[in-house]
Amino acid sequence: MTAQTATEAAPDLLYSEAEDDLRSAVRSLLADRTDVPSALARAESATPYDPELWRSLGAGMELAGLLVPEKLGGQGASHREAAVVLEEIGRAVAPVPFLTSAVIATETLLALAERDEVAALVRELASGHRTAALVVPFSTxxxxxxxxxxxxxxxxxxxxxxxxxxxxxxxxxxxxxxxxAEATVVPLTPLDLTRPLAAVTLDGVAGTLLAGPEAALAAVRRGLLAGAGLLASEQLGVAEWCLTETVAYTRDRKQFNRPVGSFQALKHRMAQLWLEVVSARAAARNAADALATASPEAPLAVAVAQAYCARVAVHAAEECVQLHGGIGMTWEHPAHLYLKRAKSAQIALGSAGEHRAALAELIDLRAP
Structure with a gap:
């Protein structure tokens, strides 16, 4: 491989100007609609899902169709833009079905979009007025x-x-x-109250067959691969919020007439966390870029991102709770929402152990 070819094949981990503009728009909307008191109140309620927020994001900003080609009524964007949206959703722990509907379900259907009935459904999802869920356990x-x-x-x-x-x-x-409406859907009580789970009973339901066994399996794997890869960006958003809030708090909180953030032990912990977040950003961006370019190494990039970012998000949330001291342990502070989102996402779309096992197989690293 020549130097020029190697350069062309290198992943682009930087954010483009368009991606930065998209981030600003999404962050601004979420800041207006998901302030701390409303987020805490909604988490305590029986219906954490925010339909108005989803209408604003999915239909108003047309984010529901980011991954959908323009010929099917979408925006014709890529996984890179979707990753930016998920970073902001993670920063706000927003209770919206972007990952499940606009990414996983949509990617699954796009693999079968040459069929008329599938194309029609993709158009409906891209409009943001309808949502879909792939009926598999979220841990799959x-x-x-x-x-x-x-x-x-x-x-x-x-x-x-x-x-x-x-x-x-x-x-x-x-x-x-x-x-x-034809299935029996019973809401469950999940650890992460901002991402509702449910049990779906299908007995006696007559569905419309969209694809045969082989095509269906390939389509579902495509949807889950995209979901796992972009979940890393959501985990990155969670970790970034936790680090930012922790640094700000330890700068303002004083003990012995000094900011607690000036104590060397806490400096070291936050510096270590910063290094982990920077590495997580590289892994998440690499996965998003590999998915966006349909790289043959996308499964490898996704496995690396999930194996690493899941742990970083949990560590960042744990440090956020601990370094906030007493207030971090209270229900009134939002730190617990981020810890629960990080812990639940840690086993979502494949655990870190599963992704490490897949990584070992992909690079032919045999177990001892």
């Missing part, structure tokens, strides 16, 4: 996919199923589309 990753034999039984821990209009159900027979 792209590397260890197990599907039920038929359209029957109950699937537990399905993210955003209780608020979805359409359910996409993969089985050994193929991928089915069903109206959410």
């Amino acid at each position: 990753g792209p590397h260890a996919l197990r599907l039920p034999d038929t359209l029957a039984g109950t699937v537990s821990a399905v993210a955003d199923a209780a608020t979805a209009d359409v359910l996409l159900v993969p089985t050994g027979e193929g991928l089915y589309m069903i109206d959410a």
